[in-house]
Amino acid sequence: MTTVEDKATAAATGASATERFRTDKAVAADTSPERASLLAREVLEAVHETIRKHNVTYAEYDALKAWLIQVGADGEWPLFLDVFVEHVVEEVANAAREGSKGTIEGPFYAPGAPQFGAEGTLPMREGEAGTPLTFHGQVRSVAGVPLANSTVDIWHCDDEGFYAQFAPGIPEWNLRGVFTTDENGNFTIHTIRPAPYQIPTDGATGAIIRAANWHAWRPAHLHLKVSAPEHLLITTQLYFPGDPHNDDDIAAAVKPELMLDPKPTAGGVDVQYDFVLDPA
Ligand code: DHB
Numbered sequence: 001m002t003t004v005e006d007k008a009t010a011a012a013t014g015a016s017a018t019e020r021f022r023t024d025k026a027v028a029a030d031t032s033p034e035r036a037s038l039l040a041r042e043v044l045e046a047v048h049e050t051i052r053k054h055n056v057t058y059a060e061y062d063a064l065k066a067w068l069i070q071v072g073a074d075g076e077w078p079l080f081l082d083v084f085v086e087h088v089v090e091e092v093a094n095a096a097r098e099g100s101k102g103t104i105e106g107p108f109y110a111p112g113a114p115q116f117g118a119e120g121t122l123p124m125r126e127g128e129a130g131t132p133l134t135f136h137g138q139v140r141s142v143a144g145v146p147l148a149n150s151t152v153d154i155w156h157c158d159d160e161g162f163y164a165q166f167a168p169g170i171p172e173w174n175l176r177g178v179f180t181t182d183e184n185g186n187f188t189i190h191t192i193r194p195a196p197y198q199i200p201t202d203g204a205t206g207a208i209i210r211a212a213n214w215h216a217w218r219p220a221h222l223h224l225k226v227s228a229p230e231h232l233l234i235t236t237q238l239y240f241p242g243d244p245h246n247d248d249d250i251a252a253a254v255k256p257e258l259m260l261d262p263k264p265t266a267g268g269v270d271v272q273y274d275f276v277l278d279p280a
């Protein structure tokens, strides 16, 4: 039997995520020497304090070095950082917003997905496995005004937990698309329900998870970027009630406001969720 671990190898997933980051995101932050010094010093002090508090040994120090080298060799820095650090960056970045809650982007966004109007079906393979899911809603401002021509960019994994362009063997734009809301701010997306996702267990991130006896799961989720002219873009995820990992997401990215309310239909499931955007 092929298991999740066999297929989503860290080598394939990590390397693609690193390549993607280099292409889309790598920026030199405009950081003053004072701020760089402050942040670097405080992070290092936290490390020093942990070493003293727990009497860290040379063997443990060398294990850390070996592990850090391996994270880079596996191309897993995007995975590792988005699982264990990004949620706090998101919390700080969006603390002042009044509109819908955001959460982490994760390492698997790809800009430039196929475009749709207000309603459409995401690209999928012939006989794509999974429960058919219809996801519809409205985009509006914090003042309650429907936002026509908003962009709803959606991506999610398949019924086995794999993302196109990151796990091997999946068509480029599978389960990825960009929708534009109609004159009432509404959109309707036909897709399949994503599966829970396990971060690759065969690479360096998996090694620390195993060494610590943690689990590697994220609950099933839809990823979204929603934007409109003169409003702040929101990056978020939506979750399904009853998923065993909603309460212990390895990436700590679940919030109560992001829980869907799925309604069974004849052929699958229907979910409705509205997005409220803050002014820019
Ligand atoms: C990771 C994967 C995800 O699908 C996600 O939403 C967040 C993080 C990861 O492997 O790092």
Ligand code: FE
Residues within 6 Å of the ligand: 106, 108, 197, 221, 223
């Ligand atoms: Fe994800």
